[in-house]
Amino acid sequence: MPLTISILTGSNVSIYQQIVDQVCAAIVAGRIAPDEPLPSVRSLAEELLINPNTVGKAYGELVREGVLESRPGRGMFISKRRQIYTRAERARRIDQAVTSLVSQAFMLGFTAEEIVEEVAKKTTELASNGGGS
Amino acid sequence: MTETVIETRGLTRYFGNRKAVDGMTLVVPRGSVFAFLGRNGSGKTTTIRMLLGLLEPTRGSASVLGVDSQRLSPEMRARIGYMSESHTLYNWLTVRQCGEYQSRFYPRWNEKIFQAVVGHFQLDPRTKAGSLSRGERAGLSLAITLAPEPELLILDDPALGLDPVARRSLLESMIYVTRGADRTIFFSSHLLEDVERVADHLAILDRSVLRACCPMESFRAHVQQFLLRYAGNTVPPAQLPSIRGLLHARRSMGELRLTIAGANSDTHQLLRTLAPTSIEEAPARFEEALVGYLGNRGERGFFLEDTTLLETAGARS
Numbered sequence: 001m002p003l004t005i006s007i008l009t010g011s012n013v014s015i016y017q018q019i020v021d022q023v024c025a026a027i028v029a030g031r032i033a034p035d036e037p038l039p040s041v042r043s044l045a046e047e048l049l050i051n052p053n054t055v056g057k058a059y060g061e062l063v064r065e066g067v068l069e070s071r072p073g074r075g076m077f078i079s080k081r082r083q084i085y086t087r088a089e090r091a092r093r094i095d096q097a098v099t100s101l102v103s104q105a106f107m108l109g110f111t112a113e114e115i116v117e118e119v120a121k122k123t124t125e126l127a128s129n130g131g132g133s
Numbered sequence: 134m135t136e137t138v139i140e141t142r143g144l145t146r147y148f149g150n151r152k153a154v155d156g157m158t159l160v161v162p163r164g165s166v167f168a169f170l171g172r173n174g175s176g177k178t179t180t181i182r183m184l185l186g187l188l189e190p191t192r193g194s195a196s197v198l199g200v201d202s203q204r205l206s207p208e209m210r211a212r213i214g215y216m217s218e219s220h221t222l223y224n225w226l227t228v229r230q231c232g233e234y235q236s237r238f239y240p241r242w243n244e245k246i247f248q249a250v251v252g253h254f255q256l257d258p259r260t261k262a263g264s265l266s267r268g269e270r271a272g273l274s275l276a277i278t279l280a281p282e283p284e285l286l287i288l289d290d291p292a293l294g295l296d297p298v299a300r301r302s303l304l305e306s307m308i309y310v311t312r313g314a315d316r317t318i319f320f321s322s323h324l325l326e327d328v329e330r331v332a333d334h335l336a337i338l339d340r341s342v343l344r345a346c347c348p349m350e351s352f353r354a355h356v357q358q359f360l361l362r363y364a365g366n367t368v369p370p371a372q373l374p375s376i377r378g379l380l381h382a383r384r385s386m387g388e389l390r391l392t393i394a395g396a397n398s399d400t401h402q403l404l405r406t407l408a409p410t411s412i413e414e415a416p417a418r419f420e421e422a423l424v425g426y427l428g429n430r431g432e433r434g435f436f437l438e439d440t441t442l443l444e445t446a447g448a449r450s
Contacts, residue, residue: 009325009326009329009330009419010325010326010329010418010419010420011418012358012415012416012417012418013416014349014350014353014416015329015330016350042312045308045311046305046308046309049301049304049305049308049330049331050308050330050331051166051308051311051330051331051332051333052308052311053166053311053333054333057350
């Protein structure tokens with residue numbers, strides 16, 4: 001199965017956010033490609049044993065972010081990659097992500113060189129999976 | 134058709150001198166899966182009994198499906214499915230006979246649903262109700278409650294005493310009910326995992342007082358966890374200033390963890406005066422947030438007595 005979503009209760013990440021994160025992660029890792037369909041709200045809710053409104057909201061958010069597109073009568077599909085954020089918003093988001101990454105890595109006792117090396121390794125790994133472009 | 138299926142205004146009930154429910158103003162929107170949470174003895178069952186018109190309020194009012202709870206006609210009652218904690222069944226009837234008997238009271242009885250739920254809980258239709266296990270009784274009770282396809286389902290602690298398999302069947306049945314977009318489920322439960330899965334709204338009752346009534350997402354967004362770190366072995370300050378919305382505080386070597394509802398920029402400013410080396414903010418886990426609200430652990434003095442979520446305030450005004 002190309003896209004497996006599994007949720008965890010009792011986490012500080014809400015179920016809604018877990019779905020959003022996992023769909024994004026699957027796309028980045030190339031496990032699901034543009035134009036591929038997603039399970040319907042109802043079937044995903046019944047499979048994961050969660051409220052369908054939660055799935056609906058996660059899909060809604062992904063549509064607003066330009067990750068998914070809804071094709072009337074046919075369901076949800078992964079959209080072709082395009083830039084939907086303003087430059088400022090992109091800058092803000094990457095800054096947030098990098099801050100969290102670097103502070104965690106420092107807490108774990110990695111040096112600046114080691115962090116750069118790890119990032120480079122991951123970039124290569126994800127790009128070779130068809131995620132980077 | 135009203136958009137609100139349950140509405141209470143200042144609902145209050147005394148038993149002798151004891152206040153069981155205190156001035157509750159609650160709004161349950163149509164189509165929601167609404168979790169009614171609180172510790173044992175906090176007034177949940179008393180509230181449910183008043184909603185159903187089984188118990189008279191001392192003060193205030195409750196209406197269900199737009200009708201005052203004290204004046205529910207048999208036709209209105211047929212549109213409400215109620216499952217009590219105790220699963221009252223006629224023990225001398227078989228599973229099949231229980232269904233046949235109940236079906237006579239409901240013009241809209243859907244035998245397919247009855248059979249499906251009975252099958253789901255793996256009940257043998259020939260078994261006498263009296264010899265069913267706790268989980269099986271819940272299954273039969275649920276089948277009887279769901280078969281008339283009620284508009285509003287009120288479940289009083291339906292998961293109580295269920296084994297994991299029966300619990301799963303219960304969740305599946307609840308999700309099945311949401312296929313009808315206008316169906317509302319109002320349920321009480323202590324199983325937070327289940328609540329997190331199926332509920333989209335919640336209300337929290339704490340010692341007879343309603344402390345929150347809002348969408349699940351707003352509740353989770355409102356309750357944050359702050360981790361204040363202190364260098365090395367520095368012990369965090371023993372005396373905390375009064376922090377609005379503080380639900381819980383835990384102090385350990387080099388860190389102070391605070392669970393705070395409705396934090397804003399003032400909160401951040403106040404936390405900085407505690408002089409930590411860093412402040413990390415993360416959403417609280419559902420359980421932490423709820424336990425914080427119910428005020429059952431930690432340093433009691435820190436609990437905020439009158440926490441009101443924005444939504445609750447909105448409904449009260």
